Amino acid sequence: MKLREEFPNSPDDADAEESLKIAVGELQEIFQHDYFLKANETKKKEIMLHSSTSKYESELDYPWDAYFGTDLSPYLKEKVILDLGCFNGGRGAAWFERYNLKQIFGIDVDQVYIDAATSFASIKQINAKYDVARGERLPYEDEMFDAVLSFDVFEHVQNVPNTLNECWRVLKPNGKLFVVFPSYFQPVEHHLTLVTSTPFFHYFFSGETLINAYNEILEERGQDAYWYARGSLKPEIWERCNTINGTTLRRFKGFIDNGKWKTILYGRKPIGSIGRNVSKKKWPLPFSYLFYPLTFVPGIQEIFLHRVVFVLEKESQ
DSSP: OOTTBOOOOOGGGOOSHHHHHHHHTTOGGGGGSHHHHTSOHHHHHHHHHHHHHHHHHHHHHSOTHHHHTSOOHHHHTTOEEEEETOTTSHHHHHHHHHHTOSEEEEEESOHHHHHHHHHHHHHHTOOEEEEEOBTTBOOSOTTOEEEEEEESOTTTOSOHHHHHHHHHHHEEEEEEEEEEEOOTTSTTOSSOTTTBOOTTHHHHSOHHHHHHHHHHHHHHHGGGGGGGOOSOSSOOTTOSBTTBOOOOHHHHHHHHTTTTEEEEEEOOOBTTTSSHHHHHOOTTHHHHHHHGGGGGSTTTHHHHBSOEEEEEEEOOO
16 A cells, blocks of 8 residues: 555645645644644644635536536525535525525534534535534424535445435425535545555455554654544444445445435536536546446446435426
């Protein structure tokens, strides 16, 4: 795993405002660094603002509509939505403004994310409320939302069917679930990128083997790596690799084929055709035209799809 070894930017190395913005960036592990944990309240708010602003500007720079291949405004204008996995609230604030939302709610698993999101919503003066919760148990009433939006979250939840059931429960009749996340077999989505940018590792090694290797590399790095270490040295019961549950396109399609969901949109954007990196580096784009036919081939389509993308509608039962 030391092939194409990677190291995350540490805020310890940031000595100027622009360097600080880059170091904080969109990396959630920043909130586990002493740079944040040992800061005074004023500095903590500054770091949270940098984090939220980075995610907000990233969404403005490359709207997630690109993953669906269509403008989502007709679905979302003046709607009450739930941001499932809101992190620091930056992306949700951009959604609120772009789609002219009526109100946005959001959940995530750590209070610091909720504090950052709440503070950013206040700064942006948007109608938002955020709560600590998990997708498997949403703290909301039945039929409360017009839509649920989730970007790069479903690969991390501990139980995908339960999370889908909760989304169905809190949606109004004919409400929409917008889902974007990487399939387990997407070549570079093994979630080991804090130590390596080498693709395909998870094709050949078990999650336990990769997690053990990850832990060993961080141990070799010593104190410098404490802030992005795993909470548990052993894989959690739901983990197939580092922090991810192993959901594939095939498995996800099986989960939604239960009479509860109607597919409104099923995206087939190939690797190299979309994404923030592609928007900055144009060279992958020609290859994506070659990959597109392969996104229809069962078995290998998992490799060539950039993301699992669906718009699902709640079917009344």
